[in-house]
Amino acid sequence: MAAASEVYVLGGYQTDFARNWTKEGKHFSALMREAVQGALERCEIAPEEIESAHVGNFAAELYCMQGHLGAFFTEVHPAFSGLPTSRHEAACASGSIALLVASAEIEAGRYDLQAVVGIEQMKTVSAAEGGAYLGTAAWYAQEAEGVEFPFPKLFGRLGDEYDKRYGLRDEHLAEISRINYDNAKRNPNAQTRTWYMNREHALCRTDDNPAVGGRIRIADCSQVTDGAVCVFLASRSYADRYARARGLALDRIPRIKGWGHNTARLRFADKVAESQNDRFVLPHVRATITSAWKRAGIGDVNGVDGIETHDCFTTSEYMAIDHFGITEPGESWKAVEQGWLEIDGKHPINPSGGLIGAGHPVGATGVRQLLDGYLQVTGGAGDYQIAGARNVQTLNIGGSGTTSVSFVIGT
Amino acid sequence: MSQGKPPLSPSEMRALLASRPLERVVVLGANGTMGYGSAALFTQAVPQVTLLARTKGKAEEGLGAAIRQVRSPTVASRARVGDYEHDLETAVGEADLVFEALTEDFEVKRRIFDRVEKLRRADAIVATVTSGLSIDSLARGRDDSFRRHFLGLHFFNPPNVIVGTELVAGRDTDPAVADFVEAFARTRLGREIVRTADTPAFAGNRVGFKVLNEAAQLAEELGPVLVDRIIGPYTGRALTPLATIDLVGWDIHRAIVDNVYENTDDEAHETLRLPRYMDKLMERGVLGNKTGRGFFWKDEDGKRHALDPVSGDYRPQSEFPLPDLGYIGAISALHAEGRYREAMQRFAAAPGREAEIARRVVAGYLSYAFHRVGEVTGSLDGIDRIMGTGFNWIPPGALVDVLGAGTGVAMIERAGLPVPEALARAARSGEPRRFFQHPHINVGRFFVAG
Numbered sequence: 083m084a085a086a087s088e089v090y091v092l093g094g095y096q097t098d099f100a101r102n103w104t105k106e107g108k109h110f111s112a113l114m115r116e117a118v119q120g121a122l123e124r125c126e127i128a129p130e131e132i133e134s135a136h137v138g139n140f141a142a143e144l145y146c147m148q149g150h151l152g153a154f155f156t157e158v159h160p161a162f163s164g165l166p167t168s169r170h171e172a173a174c175a176s177g178s179i180a181l182l183v184a185s186a187e188i189e190a191g192r193y194d195l196q197a198v199v200g201i202e203q204m205k206t207v208s209a210a211e212g213g214a215y216l217g218t219a220a221w222y223a224q225e226a227e228g229v230e231f232p233f234p235k236l237f238g239r240l241g242d243e244y245d246k247r248y249g250l251r252d253e254h255l256a257e258i259s260r261i262n263y264d265n266a267k268r269n270p271n272a273q274t275r276t277w278y279m280n281r282e283h284a285l286c287r288t289d290d291n292p293a294v295g296g297r298i299r300i301a302d303c304s305q306v307t308d309g310a311v312c313v314f315l316a317s318r319s320y321a322d323r324y325a326r327a328r329g330l331a332l333d334r335i336p337r338i339k340g341w342g343h344n345t346a347r348l349r350f351a352d353k354v355a356e357s358q359n360d361r362f363v364l365p366h367v368r369a370t371i372t373s374a375w376k377r378a379g380i381g382d383v384n385g386v387d388g389i390e391t392h393d394c395f396t397t398s399e400y401m402a403i404d405h406f407g408i409t410e411p412g413e414s415w416k417a418v419e420q421g422w423l424e425i426d427g428k429h430p431i432n433p434s435g436g437l438i439g440a441g442h443p444v445g446a447t448g449v450r451q452l453l454d455g456y457l458q459v460t461g462g463a464g465d466y467q468i469a470g471a472r473n474v475q476t477l478n479i480g481g482s483g484t485t486s487v488s489f490v491i492g493t
Numbered sequence: 494m495s496q497g498k499p500p501l502s503p504s505e506m507r508a509l510l511a512s513r514p515l516e517r518v519v520v521l522g523a524n525g526t527m528g529y530g531s532a533a534l535f536t537q538a539v540p541q542v543t544l545l546a547r548t549k550g551k552a553e554e555g556l557g558a559a560i561r562q563v564r565s566p567t568v569a570s571r572a573r574v575g576d577y578e579h580d581l582e583t584a585v586g587e588a589d590l591v592f593e594a595l596t597e598d599f600e601v602k603r604r605i606f607d608r609v610e611k612l613r614r615a616d617a618i619v620a621t622v623t624s625g626l627s628i629d630s631l632a633r634g635r636d637d638s639f640r641r642h643f644l645g646l647h648f649f650n651p652p653n654v655i656v657g658t659e660l661v662a663g664r665d666t667d668p669a670v671a672d673f674v675e676a677f678a679r680t681r682l683g684r685e686i687v688r689t690a691d692t693p694a695f696a697g698n699r700v701g702f703k704v705l706n707e708a709a710q711l712a713e714e715l716g717p718v719l720v721d722r723i724i725g726p727y728t729g730r731a732l733t734p735l736a737t738i739d740l741v742g743w744d745i746h747r748a749i750v751d752n753v754y755e756n757t758d759d760e761a762h763e764t765l766r767l768p769r770y771m772d773k774l775m776e777r778g779v780l781g782n783k784t785g786r787g788f789f790w791k792d793e794d795g796k797r798h799a800l801d802p803v804s805g806d807y808r809p810q811s812e813f814p815l816p817d818l819g820y821i822g823a824i825s826a827l828h829a830e831g832r833y834r835e836a837m838q839r840f841a842a843a844p845g846r847e848a849e850i851a852r853r854v855v856a857g858y859l860s861y862a863f864h865r866v867g868e869v870t871g872s873l874d875g876i877d878r879i880m881g882t883g884f885n886w887i888p889p890g891a892l893v894d895v896l897g898a899g900t901g902v903a904m905i906e907r908a909g910l911p912v913p914e915a916l917a918r919a920a921r922s923g924e925p926r927r928f929f930q931h932p933h934i935n936v937g938r939f940f941v942a943g
Contacts, residue, residue, distance in 0.1 A: 106942060107829055111830050276683060
């Protein structure tokens, strides 16, 4: 395993995930421009300083009839013309893959300052059409073709697998949803911050909360979201200059302390078959989490003060709870019942509201998670701040538990 | 000035929330739009909300409307209904918060507060959703405990969608009570709280309805179609001004501008005088969308008709000829790519009489908003946030940032309006200065293309 990373995070900017850019009459390029310009201004970095850019995006070709997204970065500012840029895709983990590649280039000494943009504009099409596009994150021909809303169904099966192995109650899934919505109310960029939700509504079994895939109901789902996030990653030498110019000690600038990255087989049935004799339902997800700990020099989940996890559905967060080792496998419900996941709980999960509450612009999510980690460990998370957070871990998942990426960010 | 104090920190808010319970809320006037909308909002955060109205039937109608508004039958599981005659005593007696949302009439509110004063627990908070009546006047003559626990909590309609909220502490409001309500509203109701002074129409409506009324005045000469086109979304607002008045209701518009006109005397006084034609048409039942007719209406085929304010007649919108407004298309195209600065520079330089009129209204917005600092809020920040999150208009400070202070000042001078000192200073210094300091409120979202 490689040595500990020396990749610094200088901050960034997230667009308001409640916005509908189609309704505003805006092109994809406006979304990119606002995120990047917002980040430059927030971090007080001159455009001329940026040496390279990486764009994480899932499916702009489908949603926006637009490819070659790395090149769009150069449209943001005249100083960007000529920069080396690229685009990265790994379904819902696209943003994290862009971060991984950018940080690897910094570790290799190629560049000192990188912009990483995660971006997705999804409200260009109907829910059904968008649901089919998302199906391309699975093995489309075998798992999604001709299926209405394939992903809720795949993650419904994750719940079924838990039910089979350990037992699973809908009340616990509803409570996960309730916490995410509650946290989102404190996050001024969260998509659902004005949406109506309470424990009873999350448990409601009428047409106001319809089933979309097995045990998955609307309140269990993350959102269809337009959004972009830009963060800046820097080498030690750049971060040192950046800190000095602001009168800060270098150790005040957060670092990516560790990372994990695994890819499992594409079909959900194959993943579950592989794990029949494992303690974990998705062992590759577990491996991603533990390898991030190892690289960060952290023993277990007690070494992080908060988690931003991939709750594309309540079942994925339920899975994450035991995969992080907050409980024994199959006992995630205990953490839910004990209130450990709340912002002031023992193991806060998704203080931002997560994908269910904050929103899930697919290619942007991994970058949004890292930015929220940055805000937490620098005390900048406002009303959703975890008191005294020093280390935060992310978990970003593409497909039905297929590509997993995790970062530990801390000071 | 108390509304200039720094925002509460998360740890302060945690301590405040733990300082007292808020589990039982009574909503008075629960059949009105603000009553049922607020009641629905409260059911997200507290286990028991009692909706009261003149009759139980009216309260039940309110509950039905609350359920429809937020599309959740679970509202009912946390709600009770009743009337003032039979249920006020018990409901107010056990309430932690009494939320008054009766009709916007001083006497009506005064009478219900007479009863609330006698029935409430000594520690119960009493809030009014008034959009501009004086908090001190409503509290005058009441006992110490009432006055200390009384404040304005002004939600905008519909409260489940619009998060901007004004918190108005009166002279005698206990600062700890105001802080507690702020903490509760921010963390449990997801509100963007702006502290305002107890001045007519507070901050948002004072600034917002000045612009809306000016648009209504202009409509007399230019007609509503042209006015809403030239002061359209491209100038930094989700909804055009006259369509906004139709949505709010002409009677509400009149109540707000009359209140401001009668009780203030500022540099833009005449822009707050209600146009005569609106008064006349209101006598004929024209009240905006709620009566089917306002500046605009849509027929059964979805065809839009517009008012001719001179004759009082309606004609299909297509029969109102528009001059060449090509500059608006060019600005929208820049907005579509997120090039807002270039777009607004183009606006500042656009040729023609219509562009000149649009700039006058925009300049009036800037001049009026900046001049209200220190009067309606402690700083520009409060006006900025309430215009952004209450009206969905570009905050004045953010608009100056996009235009540049020099361009903003030039626009105001050319319109013959007084230049606010803070703006003049920023323009003189030539230094790039940022007035709007809330990166979580995306300035770009206010510039709607097309």
